[in-house]
Amino acid sequence: MAKDKEIRNRIKTVKNIAKVTKTMQMISASRMKKSIKLWQESFPYSQEIGALVAKIGGLESFANPLTKFPKEVKKVGVIVVTPTKGFVGSLVARELGEMYRGMQEIKLKYPASEVSLVSIHKLGVKLASSLGIKNDLHFAKEIVKPSPTNMSAIYKAVKDRFVSGQYDLVYLCYTKFESATRQGVVFEPLLPINFLVDTKKQITNAENTVMEPNQTELLNYLLNEYFEKQIIGAILSSNASEHSARMISMKNATDNALEMSHNLTLKYNKSRQAQITQQVVEISSGGIL
Secondary structure, X not given: OHHHHHHHHHHHHHHHHHHHHHHHHHHHHHHHHHHHHHHHHXXXXXXXXXXXXXXXXXXXXXXXXXXXXXXXXXXXXXXXEOOOOOXXXXXXXXXXXXXXXXXXHHHHHOOOOEEEEEEEOOXXXXXXXXXXXXXXXXXXXXXXXXXXXXXXXXXXXXXXXXXXXXXXXXXXXXXXXXXXXXXXXXXXXXXXXXXXXXXXXXXXXXXXXXXXXXHHHHHHHHHHHHHHHHHHHHHHHHHHHHHHHXXXXXXXXXXXXXXXXXXXXXXXXXXXXXXXHHHHHHHHHHHHO
C-alpha cells in the first residue's frame, strides 16, 4: 500500500510538471510569434540600407570612422547577443561553440590580437567566463523591442571604442532565426564596414542619381543607420531564436512528462490488479477451507 501511495504521489507530481511546461510552451509560442513579427518588419529596411550603401558608395576618397581599416590588428571586440534565460535546449552550447570557432579564426589571422566581449542579455557573462576572455561591457537588461532609448548606450559604447582605437575590429555573434524548429548561429564582421568590396557586386553607377544634400553626407548617415540596424537585427533574430528554442524544449518536456505519467499509471494499475487478484485468491482459498 505504501508503494502504491508513492506511485500515486509521483503521478500527481509529474502531471503538475506537465501543466507547468505546457504553460511555458504556450507562453514561448506567443512570444516567438511577436518576436518573429518584429524581426520580419525590420529585416527589409536593414537589407535595403545595405544595398543602398553599396550602390552609391563608390567613392575612393570617401572617409568615415566606421569604414577605417586599421594598419595593425591588436584588439578585437565581439558583440555577443545571448538568450535572456535558460530552458533553450542546446542553443547556448551551440553559440558557445561558434564563438570559440570564430575566435580561433581571429587568432590564426591576427596572432597578436586580444579578444574581448560586449555582451547583450543575461547569459553573456557566463559565455565570457566559459571562454576565458574579458567581458568589457555587459548589458543585462532584456531588449524586447529595440528603440533609441534602450539601444543608444550600446551604439555609443561600441562606436566610441572603435573610433578611439580601443577596438581595431568588431565582430557580431548571435543566434539566427531560420524556422520555428531550427536556429543557426552567426559570427560575422561588423566594423569596419567594407562597403567598397560589396560595391563590386552591386550597381555602382550612381551618376544619374540625384542625391541631396550630397553623396558624402548621405553616406555618412546611411553608414550609421546600417551599423545600428545590424545590431538591432541581431537582437531581434536572437529573441525569436530563443523563444522558438524554449517552445520546442518545453514541448519535449511536456511530452516526456505525459509519457512518464502514462507509464506510472500502468505500473500503478498492474500493482493494484496484482493486489486484488491476491485478495480474491485468499478469499477463495478461505472459502474452500
